[in-house]
Amino acid sequence: MRRIAVLLPLLAIGVLAGCGGSSSSTAKPVVKVSGAFGQPPTIKIPAEKAGGSLTVKTLIHGTGPVLQRTDAFVGNYAIYIWSGTSHRLAQSSFTAHRPTLFAGQLLPGLETALIGQKMGSRVLAVIPPKDGFGTSGNPQAGVKPTDTLVFVVDMMKDFKANASATGTAESNGGKGLPTVTAVNGAAPTIKMPTSKPPATLVTRTLIKGSGPAVTKGQMVVAQYVGAIWSTGKVFDASWNRHQPFNFTIGATPTQVIAGWDKGLLGQTVGSRVMLVVPPADGYGKSGSPQAGIKGTDTLVFVVDVLGAFST
Template identity: 45%
Template sequence: MLKPGTGATIAKGQRVTLDYLLVNGTSGKEADTTWGKSKANFLADPAKFMPGLANGMIGQKVGSRVLVGVTPKDGFADTGNQQLGIAADDTMLFVLDLEAASAPLAKATGTAVTPPAGLPTVAFGADGKPTVTIPKTAAPKKLVVQPLIKGTGKKITKGQTITAAYVGVNYRTGKPFDSSYQTGNLLDQPIGVGALVPGFDAGIVGQTVGSRVLLVLPPASGYGKTGNAQAGIKGTDTIVFVVDVLDAY
């Protein structure tokens, strides 16, 4: 501890906003820093992020400046990081300024919105998993972005990374082709920068954290003329997503 903070105690699973200085523990040379750049966001969960650094944040108070030493095993898993100049057997020293911490929402929370008739519908079971029902009508020709719950959190902007629960369904077959509820892995991707299919990018930018959004993507807004053979999606298939926006950073 270099300087104690007076904020809330950081808990496992929270996302921590911070500045850091990284020094190679073997050479003593600076390897990286956020000072003078954009702040970082690290996940305080040793099962999902660098264990030595995650454990170094858990239990600290927001507002603290802490020094964290990370062994090779608890850092880059004995492989090192060539880009940072960290060899496989180098320890790392981090100086962290812990500025804020928050946990993603468990599910969409806000004001329910009644969608127009004729769109796919979604129902959540007692197990918390969604079922999407496709109408008998032909698929829309244009991208549909329909909030089902309007969240009260911050507005999503292009370039942010979102954390979201989602299910994707093929309009033609009515069957899911991807679902975080089945895999247990939330989406954690930059939005609006081409990391996701075009309609997903376009539909989520401008929404608010806490929202549940129904997206209906014609082929041009989805996987295009090539489709996605692995997911069973043809080049002519429209796809549907139901997205719970749980966090953005």
């Protein structure tokens, strides 16, 4: 459950919708890219005006799963803004050491470039305005209506819309804690007990994953359901959005409530974890009125840890 929404304007280039669309083509002038997968690419953009067609090139052919339209994936990217005969680097997760989760609706040109590619691929997409932000551009990101965008994307790991924990079942809760039931690939159901909630944070591993332990500073990909102990009401769930959620654990400033930072640290990838979060480790005395959470509410989360990536 995100406490602080962090969406930088330049990062939004990769996850906001534009308008229009066209098929992939090869056109001059030619953008040249070199470098190994996972390493910052060297990108050479000619000192001339960009062509008007969408250009897509698979620079490195991966051998992993094929990206489907409903999938999300973790990847690294570099973005250049090509304006007239000049260009500038807008943002690079390679140099920032921050892979990102590509989820939701992409720019039309970027979607065309990436759908059908295999994980492990490096893809170049030269996206003209009609396949990017259209006639409005994106002033917040410094993109004019006439600017062409150049993306180089390394596709690391895909996640299905219904991705869930994959480990060994250990518990379903109970014994004074909520009881959790679930079918693989579907949102868990949380049944609250009639007893009072615990006064301190409780972490219970329901499914033990076989992956590496989550460490501070990693970008974590997760599915979750959040409910209020006193009413049993579900106030948020990534499952309802049909895409996983990502955050950096232990970030400064924090990206999630303290109960997540504390309770998920050290959990292994593939695990399903129940977090019983008192107000002090949740939204504090102010609560979260927009979510229907009072300052006295204890929250219950069931979190599936799908992946953890070093930044």
